[in-house]
Amino acid sequence: MAATSSSTRHVQPAPEKPPEAVMERPSLATRIRQSAPTFVVVAGLVALAVWGQRTDWTLPKFSALFGGAPEEASDWCDEHNVPESQCVECNPKLMPVAKDYGWCSAHGVMQCPLEHPDVVQLNARPTITPAMLERAQRAIALRPRAENNSRCNLHLKRIQFASLESIEKVGVDIALTAERPIVESIVANGEIGFDQTRLAHFSSRVPGTIWRVEKQVGDRVQKGDVLAFIDGAEVGRLKSELLQALSQVRLKQDNLERLRPLAGSVIPARELVEAQADADAAYIQLHRAQQALVNLGLPLDANELAGLNADQLARQIQLLGLPADLANGPNAGTLSSNLLPVRSSLDGVVVERRAVDGEVVDVKSQLFDVADTSHLWLMLNVRQEDAKYLALGQKTLFRTSSSQTDMESKGAVSWISPNADDVTRMVKVRVDLANADGRLRANTFGTGHIILREEPKAVVVPNEAIHWDGTCSIVFVRDKDFMKADSPKVFHVRSVRTGVKENGATEIVAGLLPGEIVASKNSVVLEAQLLKSSLGAGCACCQGK
Ligand SMILES: [Zn+2]
Numbered sequence: 001m002a003a004t005s006s007s008t009r010h011v012q013p014a015p016e017k018p019p020e021a022v023m024e025r026p027s028l029a030t031r032i033r034q035s036a037p038t039f040v041v042v043a044g045l046v047a048l049a050v051w052g053q054r055t056d057w058t059l060p061k062f063s064a065l066f067g068g069a070p071e072e073a074s075d076w077c078d079e080h081n082v083p084e085s086q087c088v089e090c091n092p093k094l095m096p097v098a099k100d101y102g103w104c105s106a107h108g109v110m111q112c113p114l115e116h117p118d119v120v121q122l123n124a125r126p127t128i129t130p131a132m133l134e135r136a137q138r139a140i141a142l143r144p145r146a147e148n149n150s151r152c153n154l155h156l157k158r159i160q161f162a163s164l165e166s167i168e169k170v171g172v173d174i175a176l177t178a179e180r181p182i183v184e185s186i187v188a189n190g191e192i193g194f195d196q197t198r199l200a201h202f203s204s205r206v207p208g209t210i211w212r213v214e215k216q217v218g219d220r221v222q223k224g225d226v227l228a229f230i231d232g233a234e235v236g237r238l239k240s241e242l243l244q245a246l247s248q249v250r251l252k253q254d255n256l257e258r259l260r261p262l263a264g265s266v267i268p269a270r271e272l273v274e275a276q277a278d279a280d281a282a283y284i285q286l287h288r289a290q291q292a293l294v295n296l297g298l299p300l301d302a303n304e305l306a307g308l309n310a311d312q313l314a315r316q317i318q319l320l321g322l323p324a325d326l327a328n329g330p331n332a333g334t335l336s337s338n339l340l341p342v343r344s345s346l347d348g349v350v351v352e353r354r355a356v357d358g359e360v361v362d363v364k365s366q367l368f369d370v371a372d373t374s375h376l377w378l379m380l381n382v383r384q385e386d387a388k389y390l391a392l393g394q395k396t397l398f399r400t401s402s403s404q405t406d407m408e409s410k411g412a413v414s415w416i417s418p419n420a421d422d423v424t425r426m427v428k429v430r431v432d433l434a435n436a437d438g439r440l441r442a443n444t445f446g447t448g449h450i451i452l453r454e455e456p457k458a459v460v461v462p463n464e465a466i467h468w469d470g471t472c473s474i475v476f477v478r479d480k481d482f483m484k485a486d487s488p489k490v491f492h493v494r495s496v497r498t499g500v501k502e503n504g505a506t507e508i509v510a511g512l513l514p515g516e517i518v519a520s521k522n523s524v525v526l527e528a529q530l531l532k533s534s535l536g537a538g539c540a541c542c543q544g545k
């Protein structure tokens with residue numbers, strides 16, 4: 001009852017909005033755009049609060065922060081947090097505003113130093129070399145990178161401190177924009193396996209039992225080395241067929257030779273023809289028996305056997321295919337004629353042995369795996385979105401997951417799968433790894449870096465120097481006259497295009513030149529001041545656009 005009454009109470013029609021209100025309602029996109037600056041400011045202040053929490057630093061009044069408490073309240077610029085008389089924004093003569101070159105579409109930054117070297121904060125005007133331009137071009141051409149908004153006007157801003165002491169007080173550190181080697185790569189997990197062109201499985205060519213196993217797992221073998229001997233009745237049978245065929249050939253050939261001078265006079269010519277046919281048939285039979293043994297890996301030259309007597313012939317055939325140490329050994333006479341050696345067809349290492357003495361085997365039993373481990377295959381799983389940057393021959397570094405050192409194996413991409421995996425949707429990439437020292441092992445996992453770009457002299461700054469305001473990446477560049485006694489303590493906001501992040505540093509594709517000094521640790525303080533001044537005058541970015 002109560003439920004019914006309560007539900008009845010709630011079913012009250014909502015008052016309809018007047019149609020014009022619906023019409024004027026801003027779109028979602030517009031609302032997001034309008035609230036973006038506020039969001040950015042709030043996000044910045046939250047970041048500052050979090051940082052403060054971690055470093056036991058509480059947000060002081062900006063006046064205390066940037067100038068120290070001013071003695072004379074009248075000489076204080078609230079907006080820029082410096083004494084009014086020193087404020088470069090309020091007294092442009094103290095530091096004239098630099099010429100605004102605007103947007104560089106080639107490099108995606110405002111005030112591009114690569115086109116306008118006069119914008120940099122260096123005492124000597126730098127020379128832009130073709131190598132610097134090519135380096136930026138390589139980075140941009142390789143793959144899409146974080147874009148700056150072409151209407152971001154933060155580069156016009158400057159952050160001023162009242163004195164060196166006030167900077168020290170808030171703990172803003174500086175870093176030199178440096179040149180150092182960086183590598184841009186696709187990172188992918190993978191597994192090492194045997195080179196399938198250098199791996200062989202060995203089995204017996206006849207059914208039988210294993211007479212003796214000769215090699216163990218880990219043994220190094222040369223091409224032709226015996227891995228095991230098989231005792232197979234089939235071998236003995238084929239050998240006796242061969243002996244029989246040999247004796248038939250001798251018999252039929254002798255007969256033919258005896259009849260040849262008699263043909264046409266003493267005996268009819270037909271008999272010679274028949275004798276010739278018998279000899280031919282015996283030869284065919286010999287050839288067949290010989291071929292059957294060749295198929296088992298027991299080649300023999302019938303001509304070599306021609307001069308042997310029956311005993312010698314039988315002994316020769318009995319020991320056919322056996323290695324010299326066994327064939328010439330003291331017990332050679334007692335050896336079975338059924339023995340068939342299983343030989344390796346390549347140089348390598350026995351990586352698997354399934355054969356056991358006395359075991360019954362057939363032609364399907366895989367007895368040994370031998371692999372040449374001087375080259376291994378690395379199979380990497382590359383994400384589909386990275387696959388378009390792959391090319392054959394790309395240098396690859398690989399480190400096993402168990403590796404405690406920086407030792408890496410080098411290889412080159414040798415195959416790229418034309419399709420993605422059904423289940424993982426990853427693209428398989430094969431890398432040939434040289435392993436002459438045998439350090440790498442098959443079936444081990446690790447991480448591969450397929451190298452897309454190697455820059456020996458990339459421009460880098462510490463990660464903490466870079467700030468993203470929601471539309472563009474910026475750094476705070478120290479004024480070139482900063483350390484001069486009477487010059488204003490100013491950091492210039494510079495728009496930058498970032499590249500690779502590596503070991504705590506970020507590559508600057510464009511926006512900074514080597515030698516410039518940027519605010520690094522605690523530069524969030526400058527960002528906070530930038531946000532504060534933006535808050536006063538609306539969003540600095542895209543202002544008035
Ligand atoms: Zn001012």
Ligand SMILES: [Zn+2]
Nearest residue numbers: 104107112114
């Ligand atoms: Zn440019």
